[in-house]
Every structure is written in structure tokens, then in C-alpha cells.
Amino acid sequence: MNGMAQPIRFGVLGLGRAFTLMVPTLAGDPRIRLVACCDPHEEATVLFQQQFGARVHASAEALCADPQVEWVYVATPHPLHEAHVALAAAHGKHVLVEKPMALSLAACDRMLAATRQAGTHLVVGHSHSFDSPVALARDLIRSGRYGQVQSILALNFTDFLYRPRRPEELDTAQGGGVVFSQAAHQVDVVRLLAGGLVESVYARTGVWDRGRATEGAYSAILNFASGAFAQVNYNGYGLFDSDVWMDGVGELGQPKTALTHQVTRQKRLTSTDEMAEVAQKAARNYGGAAYKPQASHERAGFQHFGPVIVSCQGADLRLTPQGVEVHDVQGVQLMRCALQDVPRQEVLDELWSVARSGAQPVHSGAWSKATMEVCLGILASARERKVMMMHHQIAPDGPT
Numbered sequence: 475m476n477g478m479a480q481p482i483r484f485g486v487l488g489l490g491r492a493f494t495l496m497v498p499t500l501a502g503d504p505r506i507r508l509v510a511c512c513d514p515h516e517e518a519t520v521l522f523q524q525q526f527g528a529r530v531h532a533s534a535e536a537l538c539a540d541p542q543v544e545w546v547y548v549a550t551p552h553p554l555h556e557a558h559v560a561l562a563a564a565h566g567k568h569v570l571v572e573k574p575m576a577l578s579l580a581a582c583d584r585m586l587a588a589t590r591q592a593g594t595h596l597v598v599g600h601s602h603s604f605d606s607p608v609a610l611a612r613d614l615i616r617s618g619r620y621g622q623v624q625s626i627l628a629l630n631f632t633d634f635l636y637r638p639r640r641p642e643e644l645d646t647a648q649g650g651g652v653v654f655s656q657a658a659h660q661v662d663v664v665r666l667l668a669g670g671l672v673e674s675v676y677a678r679t680g681v682w683d684r685g686r687a688t689e690g691a692y693s694a695i696l697n698f699a700s701g702a703f704a705q706v707n708y709n710g711y712g713l714f715d716s717d718v719w720m721d722g723v724g725e726l727g728q729p730k731t732a733l734t735h736q737v738t739r740q741k742r743l744t745s746t747d748e749m750a751e752v753a754q755k756a757a758r759n760y761g762g763a764a765y766k767p768q769a770s771h772e773r774a775g776f777q778h779f780g781p782v783i784v785s786c787q788g789a790d791l792r793l794t795p796q797g798v799e800v801h802d803v804q805g806v807q808l809m810r811c812a813l814q815d816v817p818r819q820e821v822l823d824e825l826w827s828v829a830r831s832g833a834q835p836v837h838s839g840a841w842s843k844a845t846m847e848v849c850l851g852i853l854a855s856a857r858e859r860k861v862m863m864m865h866h867q868i869a870p871d872g873p874t
């Protein structure tokens with residue numbers, strides 16, 4: 475850390491699942507001070523106040539107006555992202571907003587306009603494109619030593635649809651389903667590795683459970699301006715677990731227990747009531763009755779978003795929870811990523827460079843709007859059964 479620079483003072487809007495997953499990062503890194511929060515869940519705000527000696531605000535407006543708050547972490551449900559980013563910007567605050575950025579390109583544009591007008595930074599994340607093995611693969615690709623990217627295969631079989639959900643998370647019109655919540659990760663990863671500029675999208679989606687009537691699966695082909703193509707496949711009904719192909723390491727870098735997906739399904743069978751499910755979700759969150767802080771010994775590797783293989787002219791690069799496995803004509807070599815002090819440290823590395831060194835973020839509003847364009851393109855292509863052309867794509871080092 476730069477000796478002169480002060481920690482970034484964070485106010486958190488929404489202490490739910492997303493915050494629960496970010497706590498080890500935000501609480502464990504000396505570059506961050508958690509100074510304020512706002513959430514209607516009292517058990518969460520009480521713990522926050524105790525753990526961080528921070529202020530609790532009764533409204534999003536009050537949190538954004540707090541002069542102690544420098545950056546607002548917007549971790550509220552997707553439909554609220556736009557309003558909360560606008561509120562933060564109106565109070566001159568920088569924003570880290572959770573993925574997906576918003577539910578429409580018009581909303582993304584309004585968020586960009588609000589932060590531009592305020593002259594404040596907008597970073598979108600966490601997304602798995604921050605993961606160190608993705609960054610290492612990107613560096614290897616950019617070094618040119620393996621030639622151009624020809625194609626990428628990304629796939630993920632998870633229990634996403636059967637984890638405890640709020641009703642809106644199962645309603646596509648309100649941002650529910652795996653395209654908004656999960657393609658936002660997978661498309662971001664693939665765009666970062668293939669240069670960002672998607673020309674067209676052709677996709678199918680699956681809505682296979684009438685009791686949870688939103689997209690639980692998709693399969694898409696993305697064509698890039700470079701000539702590369704990517705296949706992105708996601709199955710949130712997975713009884714198979716593709717983490718067996720990630721050396722048994724789960725999305726959060728934890729050792730994955732066998733039959734995790736079966737256990738998730740069995741729990742769902744025993745709870746049919748919507749409100750019971752909402753309570754189950756809240757109980758696992760920060761401050762909830764079933765909340766368990768993530769222990770450092772539970773880290774078996776980097777976080778990831780399932781198997782990804784990048785085929786370059788001269789090598790296939792397989793992303794693993796430890797780094798990048800390079801398969802070339804010489805043989806197979808694992809290039810390891812440097813270890814981190816806290817999980818998701820990459821998010822704070824980028825944020826710090828933006829907040830304290832004036833760097834442009836990779837995960838800017840414009841970058842993330844382009845990822846949303848592809849996600850919306852997946853939904854539209856599946857609905858209309860045609861190829862969708864993209865018009866708002868930018869390269870990772872493009873304008874913000």
C-alpha cells in the first residue's frame with residue numbers, strides 16, 4: 475500500500491448475499507474502511523455496527539449523504555442498482571455496483587450519465603472476470619507468445635436455480651434467472667479474454683421447471699470482431715457438478731463437497747412456501763441465524779466461474795483454480811497465480827488503482843454495459859430465434 479494514501483471509506487447499501495461474499499475481502503484488506511451501512515435487516519446492521527464500529531443509516535439517501543462515505547458499494551437487488559447509483563452520484567460519491575449493472579441498456583446509459591455528470595467513478599463488480607487466473611490468461615494472450623485467440627469454451631453446471639431465492643430472482647422481468655445473474659459473470663470473462671468486441675450473438679435459453687419459471691440454462695455462440703468465437707454454456711439445474719473439472723474447487727475457491735447439488739435440491743423439496751424460502755436466504759446472509767463467516771482455511775484455490783479453455787493458435791490455455799494450464803507442442807505446464815492475502819483481492823486492487831492512482835477501471839460502466847448488451851442479446855436471440863447484432867461493445871482498455 476502507498477504509505478501516504480488513506481484507506482478508502484466505504485458505505486454499504488444492502489447487506490445480503492453479495493455483501494456476505496464480499497465481507498472477507500472488505501474486512502480483511504487494510505486499504506478499506508467500512509464506515510457506514512444501510513439495510514432493512516436489523517440483525518445485519520447490528521452486526522455491522524459491532525464488527526466495524528460503523529454508522530447505520532435508515533435510508534439509502536442518508537447513507538449517500540454521509541460525509542464520511544467516499545465510495546458506496548451498491549449491493550442491493552438488480553432492479554435497484556440504477557436508482558442507488560444515481561443517488562450516490564447525486565451526492566458526489568464514487569460507486570462500486572454489483573453485477574449485473576442494470577436490466578436494460580437505457581438504465582446503463584442513465585447510470586453512466588449520472589456518474590459522468592457528478593465526475594465520480596463507476597466500477598461494476600464483483601464479477602468473476604476479476605479472478606486472478608483470468609487476468610493471468612489475459613496477460614499470456616496479450617504477450618502474443620501463443621498467437622491469436624481462435625475460440626473459447628466456457629461452461630458451468632451449478633445448483634443456481636435451487637438455492638434459496640427471493641421471488642423476484644425467479645421472475646425474468648425483474649432481473650431473475652441465470653442470464654442476468656450468471657451470464658453477467660461468464661460473458662464478462664469471455665469478453666475480457668477475447669478482446670471485448672462481440673459482433674453477434676446466437677443463443678438458446680432453457681426454462682425447464684414450471685415451479686421456478688425463469689431461465690435456468692442458456693447456451694450461446696458469441697462472434698468477435700477478431701474472428702474468434704466463444705461458446706458459453708450454463709446449466710443452473712445441474713445435478714452434475716462441473717466443479718469436478720475444476721479440481722474439486724468451488725466457485726468461491728472452497729473445497730467442494732460431493733453431492734452439493736443433490737443436497738440443494740433435497741432442501742428445496744422440503745420447503746414449498748415462498749416466504750420460508752426468502753427467510754432461508756436471509757438466514758444465510760451476514761448477521762442471519764445461519765451466517766457463518768468464511769474461514770481462510772476453506773480456501774483451496776482462486777475463485778472461478780467453471781471450466782474455461784482458450785484455444786490460441788499455438789496453445790490451449792485451461793483456467794484452473796491455481797492459475798493457467800498451458801497445453802502447447804512442448805507439453806503441459808501450470809503457470810500459478812501469485813497468492814493473495816484476501817479472497818477477491820483483485821477487486822480492491824482495481825478499485826485502489828482507480829481511487830488512489832487515478833487509473834481507468836477495466837470494469838467500467840461502459841465495459842459492463844457492453845456485457846449487459848450481450849446478456850440482453852442472449853435473451854432476445856432465444857426469444858426471436860435469430861442472430862442479434864451488437865452495437866455497444868468496447869475493448870478492455872477502451873473508453874470508460
Ligand SMILES: NC(=O)c1ccc[n+]([C@@H]2O[C@H](COP(=O)([O-])OP(=O)(O)OC[C@H]3O[C@@H](n4cnc5c(N)ncnc54)[C@H](O)[C@@H]3O)[C@@H](O)[C@H]2O)c1
Pocket residue numbers: 487488489490491492493495512513514515533534549550551552554572573574599600601640655755759
Ligand atoms: N458478485 C457476486 O458474487 C454476487 C453474489 C450474490 C449477489 N450478487 C448481486 O448482488 C445483488 C444483490 O443480490 P443478493 O443475492 O445479495 O440479494 P439479497 O436479497 O441477499 O440481498 C439484498 C439486500 O439488499 C437489502 N435491500 C433491499 N432494498 C434496500 C434498500 N432500499 N436499501 C438498503 N438495502 C436494501 C435487502 O434487505 C438485502 O439484505 C444482485 O444484483 C446480485 O446480482 C453478486
